[in-house]
Amino acid sequence: MVLQQTVGEVMSAPVLTVTPATPLKDAVTLLSDHHISGVPVVGDDGTLVGELTEQNLMVRESGVDAGPYVMLLDSVIYLRNPLNWDKQVHQVLGNTVADLMSRDSHSCAQSLPLPKAASMLHEKGTQRLIVxxxxxxxxxxxxxxxxxxALASAQP
Known part of the structure; x- marks a missing residue:
C-alpha cells in the first residue's frame, strides 16, 4: 500500500552529483545524457550544499527564461523551439556550478512516509527532493x- 511506503522504498538510487567546482559544460552534459532536470551539488566531504537545475542555467546567468515546458513522469517537454534553448545554454558554459547553483535545495530522509514527501513536493512547488x-x-x-x-503500481 502506497500510504505505508517510505521515500527509501520509492526513490531512484544511486544519485548523480556534481561539486561547486564542476565546469558547467560537464554539468550540462550530465543533465542531458541522463535526461534529468536537476542534480545535487556536494562539497568535498560529500554533503549536500545545493542543487543545480535547468532553471538555474537559464534564468540566473543568461537572464533567459527556459520558457513553457511540461514535466511528464520526469521527462521535460519544451513547448518552444528547443534549438533556441540550446543556444542560450551555451552562453553560460564557461562557468562553474558554483556560479549558478541554488544553495537552498529541497531534501528529505529515506524514512519519510511517501504521503508526506508528496505533500512536500506539492507545497514547495518542486519537481524533486534530494534524499x-x-x-x-x-x-x-x-x-x-x-x-x-508508486501510486500506479499500487492499483489493483
Missing amino acids: VDEERRPVGMLTRGDVVR
Whole structure:
C-alpha cells in the first residue's frame, strides 16, 4: 500500500552529483545524457550544499527564461523551439556550478512516509527532493514521477 511506503522504498538510487567546482559544460552534459532536470551539488566531504537545475542555467546567468515546458513522469517537454534553448545554454558554459547553483535545495530522509514527501513536493512547488542520509550526503532522488509510479503500481 502506497500510504505505508517510505521515500527509501520509492526513490531512484544511486544519485548523480556534481561539486561547486564542476565546469558547467560537464554539468550540462550530465543533465542531458541522463535526461534529468536537476542534480545535487556536494562539497568535498560529500554533503549536500545545493542543487543545480535547468532553471538555474537559464534564468540566473543568461537572464533567459527556459520558457513553457511540461514535466511528464520526469521527462521535460519544451513547448518552444528547443534549438533556441540550446543556444542560450551555451552562453553560460564557461562557468562553474558554483556560479549558478541554488544553495537552498529541497531534501528529505529515506524514512519519510511517501504521503508526506508528496505533500512536500506539492507545497514547495518542486519537481524533486534530494534524499539524504544522517550526515546530509545524497543517497537518492524522489521525483513527482516516482510518486505517480508508486501510486500506479499500487492499483489493483
